[in-house]
Amino acid sequence: MTTSRETSVAATVAALSDIVGPQACLTAADDTATYTTDYRKLYHGQAIAVVLPANTDEVSRVMAWCYQHDISVVPQGGNTSLMGGAVPDASGNAVIINLKRMNRVLEVDAVNDTMTVQAGVTLHAARAAAEEATRLFPLRIGSEGSCQIGGNLSTNAGGTAVLRYGNMRDLVLGVEAVLPDGRIYSGLRGLRKDNTGYDLKQLFVGSEGTLGIITAAVLKLMPLPRASSVAFVAVANPAAAVSLLGEAKKTAGQSVTAFELISRPALDLVLAYLGGMKSPMEGAHDWMVLIELTSGSAAESLDQTMVQVLEAGMESGLVLDAAIAASGADAQNFWRIREEISDAQTRTGGSIKCDVSVPLSRIANFIAEASAAVLALEPSARMVVYGHMGDGNVHFNPLRPADRDSKEFLAAHYKTISHAVDSLAHAAGGSISAEHGIGVAKRDDLARFKTPVELELMWQIKRALDPKNLLNPAKVLPAQ
Numbered sequence: 001m002t003t004s005r006e007t008s009v010a011a012t013v014a015a016l017s018d019i020v021g022p023q024a025c026l027t028a029a030d031d032t033a034t035y036t037t038d039y040r041k042l043y044h045g046q047a048i049a050v051v052l053p054a055n056t057d058e059v060s061r062v063m064a065w066c067y068q069h070d071i072s073v074v075p076q077g078g079n080t081s082l083m084g085g086a087v088p089d090a091s092g093n094a095v096i097i098n099l100k101r102m103n104r105v106l107e108v109d110a111v112n113d114t115m116t117v118q119a120g121v122t123l124h125a126a127r128a129a130a131e132e133a134t135r136l137f138p139l140r141i142g143s144e145g146s147c148q149i150g151g152n153l154s155t156n157a158g159g160t161a162v163l164r165y166g167n168m169r170d171l172v173l174g175v176e177a178v179l180p181d182g183r184i185y186s187g188l189r190g191l192r193k194d195n196t197g198y199d200l201k202q203l204f205v206g207s208e209g210t211l212g213i214i215t216a217a218v219l220k221l222m223p224l225p226r227a228s229s230v231a232f233v234a235v236a237n238p239a240a241a242v243s244l245l246g247e248a249k250k251t252a253g254q255s256v257t258a259f260e261l262i263s264r265p266a267l268d269l270v271l272a273y274l275g276g277m278k279s280p281m282e283g284a285h286d287w288m289v290l291i292e293l294t295s296g297s298a299a300e301s302l303d304q305t306m307v308q309v310l311e312a313g314m315e316s317g318l319v320l321d322a323a324i325a326a327s328g329a330d331a332q333n334f335w336r337i338r339e340e341i342s343d344a345q346t347r348t349g350g351s352i353k354c355d356v357s358v359p360l361s362r363i364a365n366f367i368a369e370a371s372a373a374v375l376a377l378e379p380s381a382r383m384v385v386y387g388h389m390g391d392g393n394v395h396f397n398p399l400r401p402a403d404r405d406s407k408e409f410l411a412a413h414y415k416t417i418s419h420a421v422d423s424l425a426h427a428a429g430g431s432i433s434a435e436h437g438i439g440v441a442k443r444d445d446l447a448r449f450k451t452p453v454e455l456e457l458m459w460q461i462k463r464a465l466d467p468k469n470l471l472n473p474a475k476v477l478p479a480q
């Protein structure tokens with residue numbers, strides 16, 4: 001005997017298979033497992049099916065069918081979200097729409113300095129396509145091989161070059177998106193000026209798949225850098241790092257492309273994780289920064305500019321020691337140290353991830369206060385603090401003491417530590433999520449840190465676009 005739920009699941013699978021083809025409608029547990037579990041393996045959901053549409057029309061028809069039959073839909077890109085936003089809950093009542101088959105670069109317009117891509121193009125492929133046309137698509141994040149442009153837009157991704165180029169919101173000119181009821185919003189325009197009313201495309205940026213499924217986008221391209229200089233620099237403390245950034249901006253202006261803070265425990269973790277790799281500097285320092293200068297002009301000697309910045313820093317006591325990359329390989333090694341911190345933490349286990357931003361003028365004070373608050377709760381916690389300090393963003397990720405079990409540490413401290421850190425960031429005029437989004441992980445916290453008016457406006461927008469609350473439900477917006 002079949003139940004009515006089994007009948008409706010079977011009918012859904014049949015209808016969706018009709019639209020995308022049976023091979024693009026996955027239902028077997030072995031086939032769906034990688035789509036129903038998040039990157040960090042913290043969230044395990046279930047789905048009626050994972051649908052892999054080939055084009056916008058198929059997305060639209062799948063959405064219309066689900067809308068008519070009251071079936072929830074979870075949009076998914078590369079599934080690299082750190083907030084659990086791209087996987088369904090455990091009810092098994094949702095359909096996942098993964099965009100990976102929509103992976104074509106549709107046009108590179110080198111005169112207009114724009115590129116039109118389908119949403120399933122990986123960030124790596126988008127950057128490569130731009131480079132082929134001697135242009136730069138400047139978004140740079142550690143997950144670039146897997147994450148997709150649609151996911152980058154939906155999370156308003158940031159990364160290591162925001163200081164110079166802005167985040168994803170600043171890098172997009174046009175969006176095409178399918179609305180929850182299947183209608184298509186066509187905003188694929190490559191215009192830098194367009195004041196014809198509300199900027200609707202920005203609604204989809206940073207909304208984490210709760211308002212529509214992004215199917216294509218027009219992205220801005222920049223001149224390809226032709227000169228660069230990278231330095232690994234020891235500084236006395238975060239306040240010295242902020243002052244050094246000021247010096248760098250004064251001397252190198254727009255060339256300052258990345259300014260990344262690294263605490264000693266973060267460096268130790270990554271050196272242990274990578275084995276043979278050595279610190280670029282002799283001696284142990286508590287705080288370091290990775291500075292990158294770039295320029296579109298090959299004539300510029302950025303190493304000379306870097307030396308000027310560092311010498312000024314040494315004279316004023318901000319810089320304790322420094323190494324300038326002597327080759328491309330050196331520069332890559334410096335960057336590797338920075339980029340592997342995230343995976344080194346995942347491997348070690350037991351880190352409490354707080355991705356916060358505060359105004360640059362208050363960041364040093366915030367780090368001191370938050371460190372004191374964490375150490376008061378757990379005196380042996382390792383302070384893994386790093387990130388995109390140049391734009392006010394730090395990954396403030398206290399790590400379990402070396403001799404403590406990771407599960408036990410997280411159970412004892414996750415809530416208290418993350419609430420303490422978030423509260424201090426908020427009090428400093430900051431944000432509890434700088435670039436990773438809200439997803440499920442921070443959904444309840446949003447209710448504590450947004451005003452009632454902000455929450456009500458967010459819900460009004462959600463209801464206007466998704467009156468049945470079917471698109472990525474129970475993500476981002478706290479329950480009302």
Ligand SMILES: Cc1cc2nc3c(=O)[nH]c(=O)nc-3n(C[C@H](O)[C@H](O)[C@H](O)COP(=O)(O)OP(=O)(O)OC[C@H]3O[C@@H](n4cnc5c(N)ncnc54)[C@H](O)[C@@H]3O)c2cc1C
Binds near residue numbers: 074076078082210
């Ligand atoms: C090693 C590592 C390093 C990282 N570094 C950074 C960093 O420096 N900066 C940073 O900002 N992030 C970083 N991240 C987080 C993550 O990679 C980004 O949030 C990325 O933008 C997510 O893209 P994705 O395609 O994987 O999206 P997914 O994880 O698949 O989805 C993320 C959210 O977007 C929604 N979504 C996905 N595609 C679409 C679409 N086409 N239309 C509508 N909604 C959609 C999903 O429903 C979900 O809510 C990192 C992650 C890892 C694993």
